[in-house]
Amino acid sequence: MFEQIAFYLFSILTIGLFLVTVLSNNILYAMTSLASGMVLIAGFFFLSGADFLGVVQLIVYVGAVMALYAFGMMFFDVTKVVKENNTSNVLVFVFGVSIALLMVAMFAAPISPEVIFASVPPEPNATNPEAVGMVLFTKYLVPFEVAAVMLLIAMIGGIILAGKKMDKSLTKTEDENIIQKDVK
Amino acid sequence: MIGLNHYLIVAGLLFAIGLIGVIRRRNLLMLFFATEIMLNAANVAFAAISHYYNDLSGQMFAFFIIAIAASEVAIGLGLLILIYKKQGTLDLDDLASMKG
Numbered sequence: 001m002f003e004q005i006a007f008y009l010f011s012i013l014t015i016g017l018f019l020v021t022v023l024s025n026n027i028l029y030a031m032t033s034l035a036s037g038m039v040l041i042a043g044f045f046f047l048s049g050a051d052f053l054g055v056v057q058l059i060v061y062v063g064a065v066m067a068l069y070a071f072g073m074m075f076f077d078v079t080k081v082v083k084e085n086n087t088s089n090v091l092v093f094v095f096g097v098s099i100a101l102l103m104v105a106m107f108a109a110p111i112s113p114e115v116i117f118a119s120v121p122p123e124p125n126a127t128n129p130e131a132v133g134m135v136l137f138t139k140y141l142v143p144f145e146v147a148a149v150m151l152l153i154a155m156i157g158g159i160i161l162a163g164k165k166m167d168k169s170l171t172k173t174e175d176e177n178i179i180q181k182d183v184k
Numbered sequence: 185m186i187g188l189n190h191y192l193i194v195a196g197l198l199f200a201i202g203l204i205g206v207i208r209r210r211n212l213l214m215l216f217f218a219t220e221i222m223l224n225a226a227n228v229a230f231a232a233i234s235h236y237y238n239d240l241s242g243q244m245f246a247f248f249i250i251a252i253a254a255s256e257v258a259i260g261l262g263l264l265i266l267i268y269k270k271q272g273t274l275d276l277d278d279l280a281s282m283k284g
Contacts, residue, residue, distance in 0.1 A: 007186045011194045022205035041224050048235035072261045096204035118239035135240045147251040154255030161262025
């Protein structure tokens with residue numbers, strides 16, 4: 001009973017919040033609604049028994065990724081209203097939904113439910129984080145290490161890309177820069 | 185009772201919302217938000233299937249998707265800052281420099 005209430009509440013709220021993200025013309029509204037939608041997605045993970053995944057979603061997505069976006073905001077002019085294409089929204093909705101349906105049909109057509117079987121069943125008498133740890137460090141050890149190297153490369157790349165010319169301000173207008181030079 | 189289909193329908197709806205965003209948006213930062221929505225929709229579907237088939241592989245895939253999304257954001261935001269420094273805008277139509 002409570003599971004049903006929670007599921008329907010989460011699904012309605014996430015769909016609404018992500019619609020705000022997609023349709024809003026203000027970057028700040030889009031970012032805050034995306035962050036709160038991510039929190040509710042973590043609720044889906046808890047509902048489907050993936051406790052560890054939900055915690056990782058909260059820490060990585062809501063904590064790290066959204067904070068990174070919020071820091072990125074400092075470099076862009078966020079108060080400006082974003083211009084959008086003048087194409088009709090109805091056309092975009094029809095195309096979006098039909099492409100999504102097409103992709104689902106494409107990927108789901110060759111799969112029949114009878115041939116799906118559990119290749120990695122969770123350990124009995126183990127809580128979800130324990131079972132995840134056992135599988136992650138045995139069967140998925142190599143992808144785990146590769147993901148670690150990939151994250152390291154991404155970190156170095158991000159620092160190198162964004163760190164160039166950090167002493168110059170992007171948001172100050174020309175006049176402010178001139179005044180600063182005069183003071184010096 | 186909530187079944188697997190309920191979760192898959194919600195995931196499909198979220199994916200469609202993300203796809204609508206990718207088609208509709210002209211600002212590069214908003215395009216990034218839309219791709220995040222699509223990645224999250226895939227994660228919801230993976231977690232639900234992992235629960236209903238009693239198999240941990242789906243959760244593992246969701247973990248790696250989260251790791252890839254995190255590195256994508258780190259690199260992508262660096263590139264966006266570079267583009268903004270160079271061009272002064274994030275609008276896709278203004279960035280079209282090759283006139284055919």
